[in-house]
Amino acid sequence: MKSPHVRSIHGIRILKNKHQTIKRLRKEEPAPTLYGDQVWHSSFLIMEYLTQHPLPLRQRIMDIGCGWGLLxxxxxxxxxxxxxxxxxxxxxxxxxxSHEALNDVSVRTERATFNDLKHADFAAQDLIVGADICFWPSMVKELKSLISRAMLAGVKKIILADPGRTTFLQLAEHCKENYITRLEPWQSQEQTTSKGMLLIIDNPLAA
Ligand SMILES: C[S@@+](CC[C@H](N)C(=O)[O-])C[C@H]1O[C@@H](n2cnc3c(N)ncnc32)[C@H](O)[C@@H]1O
Incomplete structure (x- = not known):
């Protein structure tokens, strides 16, 4: 039966706050502490980009700072x-x-900070995506270092999105100076309130 408390965006199903599963999780589980307590609009920007620029099938993809994991x-x-x-x-x-089950797909999860992720973790990936993960000045430093490790490990592409905060623009400036980088204003066609910036970094050294 179709639930009024589930929305569909970019072909995936997302639980609304009023859904009984979300209510139960909020009651029974420890609350996320670093803003991973909802799906953030920047995720929809990357979904829109990937809808317009589809990926080859079966790529190995790491979603960093995944939150609810919708990306x-x-x-x-x-x-x-x-x-x-x-x-x-x-x-x-x-x-x-809960969203994995709702959407009938399977993803692995791993608890790690940006600094915890090492060469070997990135060597196993084709693509890194990350939405709304550069909101504190400390994150600029962590992500600069993460991008450097990922590029050296041969990740082909990194796609990040943000509403356009100063911290994100600082990270983008660094990437423009050091990598093949595009910074573009972007908007979701499906979720028109979702607007912001996309940062796309290509790795010329990747096979
Ligand atoms: C604003 S939420 C964005 C969540 C998700 N990407 C989205 O767009 O809905 C930021 C996420 O980054 C995670 N996070 C914050 N600092 C982190 C760090 N240093 N390393 C890894 N994840 C981090 C938080 O736990 C949270 O889930």
């Missing part, structure tokens, strides 16, 4: 991606599990 779930659903959804806060994973 990885989108990639699993539409491109049969092999997904690892990473977050510093394990409190987000029950929400990932």
């Amino acid at each position: 990885g779930i989108y990639c699993a659903k539409h491109f049969a991606g092999d997904i690892v959804s990473v977050d510093a806060d394990s409190g987000v994973f029950p929400y990932v599990r």
